Amino acid sequence: MEILVGCSGYSYRGWRGKFYPQDLPRYRFIEYYEEHFPAVELNFTFYKMENARTTIRNIVRRTKRLIIVAKLHRNFTHRRKYGKEDVDTFLKSIEPALEAGRFGAILAQFPSTFERTTENIEFIENLRKDLTSLPLSIEFRSDTWLDEETLSRIGSMGGISIVNVDAPPIEGLFIGPWKTYGDFNYVRLHGRNREGWSSYRTRYNYDYSREELEEIARKIKNLKELKTFVFFNNTPYAPMNARTLMEILSQG
Secondary structure, three states: OOEEEEEEOOOOHHHEOOOEOOOOOHHHHHHHHHOOOOEEEEOHHHOOOOOHHHHHHHHHHHOOOOEEEEEOOHHHHOOOOOOHHHHHHHHHHOHHHHHOOOEEEEEEEOOOOOOOOHHHHHHHHHHHHHOOOOOEEEEOOEHHHOOHHHHHHHHOOOOEEEOEEEOOOOOOEOOEOOOOOEOOEEEEEOOOOOOOOOOOOOOOOOOOOHHHHHHHHHHHHOOOOOOEEEEEOOHHHHHHHHHHHHHHHHOO
16 A cells, blocks of 8 residues: 655745754755655645646656645636636646656545535536546535445546545534545545634644544555555644654554
């Protein structure tokens, strides 16, 4: 079971003195990051596509082995209004990673307003076709998608994965299902800040305890033995928690 652990993003100034050395120039962050993690989840592709190609090309040039996952632009997931030009632009933006043989997957993270309906299932089917054969991971925020028949149907579309989510136990929020649906595994860890979840500024401010990470490691090990991506999105503590999880996983 190949497990690639990393963080959602890498260029946070707040990691200085906690993960990055205090005097490390920001342009060196990605090189230092690669010394500790095998993969990175890029978030900036959610906000912009036009200049993303240049940034991804620079990341590829400055690293040697780092696997790159790119979050799908919001035109596809939140606005759900995209055309051929959007598809071409997004695929062009990730081309440097594809050409280097270091592209991991596309992450399509849908908002809580995207609920399980026949229309939305068809939207995912069309999205799968439009993004060619590239690995595609689907993250839901609405628990209406926690339906075995639906998740199995999506998982059978080919080159796809349903994201296993760790988050606070809030009514209506998609958590788990800690099961493999698709051709690879994908895990996102958002923290368990129940009190701060309503505000984006505090939502991901959560430091996992070692006991919680041991619990998560057991859940990961119980997934099918396929390539597995694990990304920490609890931004202030992500690299520290990721390193601890890697240590736990290495101990079996």
